[in-house]
Amino acid sequence: MSGFAALVARDLRLVWRRPGDVAVVLAFFVVATTLFPLGIGPEANVLARIAAGVLWCAALFAALLSLDRLFAADFEDGTLDLLLLAPWPLELAALAKCCAHWIVTGLPLAALAPLLGVAFGLESSVLLALSATLLVGTPTLSLIGGLAAALTLGARKSGALLALLALPLCVPTLIFGAGAVEALASGGDFGAHFAVLAALALVALATTPWAIAAALRQAGE
Amino acid sequence: MATPLLEVADLACRRGGRRVFERLSFSLGPGELLALIGRNGSGKTTLLRALALLMRPEAGTIRWQGVEARGEPDVWRGRLGWLGHLEGLKADLTVAENLLAAERLRGAPPAEDRLDSALVAFDLSSLAQRAVRTLSAGQRRRTALARVVLTQAPIWLLDEPLNALDAPAQAAFREALATHLESGGVAIAATHADLGLPGGRTLELGTPT
Numbered sequence: 063m064s065g066f067a068a069l070v071a072r073d074l075r076l077v078w079r080r081p082g083d084v085a086v087v088l089a090f091f092v093v094a095t096t097l098f099p100l101g102i103g104p105e106a107n108v109l110a111r112i113a114a115g116v117l118w119c120a121a122l123f124a125a126l127l128s129l130d131r132l133f134a135a136d137f138e139d140g141t142l143d144l145l146l147l148a149p150w151p152l153e154l155a156a157l158a159k160c161c162a163h164w165i166v167t168g169l170p171l172a173a174l175a176p177l178l179g180v181a182f183g184l185e186s187s188v189l190l191a192l193s194a195t196l197l198v199g200t201p202t203l204s205l206i207g208g209l210a211a212a213l214t215l216g217a218r219k220s221g222a223l224l225a226l227l228a229l230p231l232c233v234p235t236l237i238f239g240a241g242a243v244e245a246l247a248s249g250g251d252f253g254a255h256f257a258v259l260a261a262l263a264l265v266a267l268a269t270t271p272w273a274i275a276a277a278l279r280q281a282g283e
Numbered sequence: 284m285a286t287p288l289l290e291v292a293d294l295a296c297r298r299g300g301r302r303v304f305e306r307l308s309f310s311l312g313p314g315e316l317l318a319l320i321g322r323n324g325s326g327k328t329t330l331l332r333a334l335a336l337l338m339r340p341e342a343g344t345i346r347w348q349g350v351e352a353r354g355e356p357d358v359w360r361g362r363l364g365w366l367g368h369l370e371g372l373k374a375d376l377t378v379a380e381n382l383l384a385a386e387r388l389r390g391a392p393p394a395e396d397r398l399d400s401a402l403v404a405f406d407l408s409s410l411a412q413r414a415v416r417t418l419s420a421g422q423r424r425r426t427a428l429a430r431v432v433l434t435q436a437p438i439w440l441l442d443e444p445l446n447a448l449d450a451p452a453q454a455a456f457r458e459a460l461a462t463h464l465e466s467g468g469v470a471i472a473a474t475h476a477d478l479g480l481p482g483g484r485t486l487e488l489g490t491p492t
Contacts, residue, residue, distance in 0.1 A: 068387030072373070079375040079414075140369025146337055148388050149361030283338040 065150045066158045073162035083128060084166050091124040091171055095178045106183045113182035114192065114243035118236055121171045121196055122203060126228060128167055129207035130214075130221040132159055137215050137281060146282045156274035157267075160201075160208040168200025184247070191246045199239040199259050205266040205274075206231045212277035235262050287312050289438065289469055294343030296326065296333050303329045304488055307343070313467040316460070318478055321488035327473035328368060330488065331440045334471065335363055347438075361389065364436035366444055370427040374416035378407055378426050381415055385430050394433055401433040405455050420447040425455070432459050439463060439470040445478070453479070 077084055098116050099109055136142040145155045175196050176189035184192065210228035214220040242255030287310035295305035303326035311317055319327040333340045336356055345352040345359075352359040365371075372381045379398060386394035402408045405425040415423060424447045431439055439460070445453055457479050460470060464480075472478060 065388055065390045068384065068390075072376075072384045072388070075380070076373060076375055138369075139373065140367050140371035141373060143335075143337060143365060143367050143369070144371050144385055144388060147335060147360045147363060147365050148390065149357040150390055151357075283332075 065148055066154050069145075069155055069158035070162045070165070073159065074165065077162075077166045083131070084170070087124050087128050087167055088170055088174060090127055091120050091174060092178065094120040094123065096181060099181050109182040110184060110247065111244075113179055113184050113188075114240040114247070116182070117175050117179060117192060118196075118199075118240040118243075121175065121200065122229075122232055122236055124171060125167050125200060125203040126207055126225055129163065129204075129211045129228070130224050132163055132208055132211040133215050133278065133281075134211070134220065142278065142282060146279065152275040152278060153271040156208065156212070156278065157271045160204045160270070160274070163208065164201050164204040168196070168204055171200060172196035188243060188247045191252060192243050195239045195242045195256065195259060198256070198263055199235050202235045202259075202263045202266045203228075203232055205263075205270040206235075209270045209274050209277065212274045212281065215277065215281040235259065238262065288348060290344075290346040290349075291334070292344045292346075294330070294333065294345070295341040296329050296338070297341045298326075298329055298338075302341070305342070309484075309486060311469040311471070313469070314464045315469050316464055316478070316480060316483035317469075317471045318483050318485045319471065319473040319488060320475070320485055325488040327488055328442055331367075331442055331471065331473055335365060335440055336360065362436055362438050364431040364434040364439040366427055366431050366439070366441045368442045370423045371430070372415045372423060372426055375414060377412050377414055378402070378418070378429075379411040381426060382430050382433055386433055389434065391434070397433055397435070401429040404432055404459050405429045405452065421449055421452060424448055425452050428456055428459065432463075437468045439468065439472075441470065441472040441474075443474060444472055445474060445476045 095117055098112065102108060133142065136145060146152060148155060172193050176193045179189045179192050207224070207228045210224045213227060214223040217223055238255050238259040242252050242259060244250070245255050246252040290310040292308045294307040296303045307330070309317060319330060321327055329338070332338045334345060336352065336359065347359060347362065373384070376384065382398060382401060383394055402411055405428055407425055407429055410418065410422060415426065418426065428444060431441070444456055448456060461480060463470060
C-alpha cells in the first residue's frame with residue numbers, strides 16, 4: 063500500500079471510530095438548510111430562487127466546521143512529525159488528508175443536498191445539477207480549507223482564523239457552484255458555470271498541496 | 284573508532300531568535316550510541332529535530348556514509364526511527380493499528396510478520412487490540428518505542444526514551460537498543476537518565492542563555 067493510500071485509509075478509519083464528528087457536520091447541514099423554508103415560509107417561488115445559494119452556503123459552513131481538526135489532531139499527538147518524516151513527498155500527504163476530508167464531508171454533503179433540495183421545491187433535474195456542482199466544488203472547499211487549517215496550526219482561536227482565511231478564498235467556488243444551479247433552473251448556461259467550477263477545483267488541486275506542505279513544515283519547526 | 288557512518292559538522296541552530304548551539308560536531312560509527320545530556324532548554328530536542336530535518340539548521344552539515352542528508356532528504360528520512368517528545372500515536376486506533384499504520388506511512392513493506400516481535404519486545408502482546416486512549420502513559424511510551432523497533436531503521440533518534448517507563452520496561456528498552464546497536468545501527472538519545480548501556484558516549488549541551 064502506498065503512503066498516500068495508507069494515510070487516506072488511516073484517516074477514514076479514525077472517522078469510522080468517531081462517527082460523531084461527521085454526524086455533527088451533516089446534522090448542521092440539515093438543520094441550517096431546513097431553517098430557511100421554516101423561516102421564510104412556504105412561498106414556492108421564493109424558496110426555489112434562494113435554494114442553490116442557501117444549500118451551497120450551508121455546505122460551505124458545514125465543510126469548514128470539521129476543518130480545524132484536519133491537522134490539529136496530528137499536531138497535538140505528534141503524528142504530524144511522522145508525516146513530516148515519511149520518505150515520500152509531504153505534498154502528497156497534504157493531498158491525502160484533504161482527500162480523506164472530502165470523502166467524509168464533501169461526498170455525503172453532495173449526496174444529502176438533493177434530499178434537502180426537495181424542501182425548496184426544486185425540480186429533479188435541478189436536484190441532480192445541485193449534487194453534481196457539490197461533487198465538483200466540495201474538493202475545492204476541502205483543499206482551500208486544508209490550506210487555512212495548515213496556516214492556522216497552533217494558533218489561538220484557530221477555528222475563527224481558519225474561517226476568516228478560507229471563506230474569502232471559497233467565494234468564487236460558491237458563486238459558480240450556486241450560479242450553475244440557478245442557471246439551469248432559469249434556462250441559462252449551466253455548462254459555462256460548471257466548467258469554471260471544475261477549473262477552480264483543478265487550480266486548487268494544482269496549488270494548495272504545495273502551500274499546505276510548506277505551512278506544515280513551518281508548523282513542524 | 285570504526286569508519287563513521289554519521290558525521291555532523293559545525294551544526295548551529297537558532298530557535299525563537301536565540302542561538303541554541305553552534306559549531307557542534309560529532310561522528311558515530313556502526314553500533315555507537317550518543318546520549319545527549321544537558322539542562323532543560325539546552326537544545327537536546329532541537330538537535331534531534333535538526334538531525335531529522337524537522338527544522339532547518341542555521342549552519343553545518345549532516346552526512347550519512349559521506350552523503351549530505353539534505354541532498355537526499357527522503358532517503359535520509361527513510362533511515363530514521365523517530366521517538367519524539369510526543370508519542371505520535373492515534374488515541375482511537377489500537378496498539379497494533381498504530382504500529383502498522385506508521386509503517387505503511389513510511390512506505391515500508393508489510394509489517395504484519397514483524398509486528399509480533401516488536402510487541403513481544405515491549406510486552407505489548409496482550410494490549411495489541413486495545414485502543415491507545417485506554418493505555419497508561421508508560422504503556423503508550425512502550426508502544427511508541429515498539430514503533431521505532433518495527434522500523435528496522437539504522438538510525439534511531441530518541442527524545443527522552445525512558446520517560447514514564449517502569450523498571451521492566453526500561454530493561455526492555457535497553458535490550459532493544461542493545462540489539463539495534465549490535466546489528467550495526469546508531470542511536471542518539473536525549474536523556475536526563477542513565478541509559479544504562481556500557482560504552483555509550485555522551486555529548487553535553489551548553490547552559491541555555
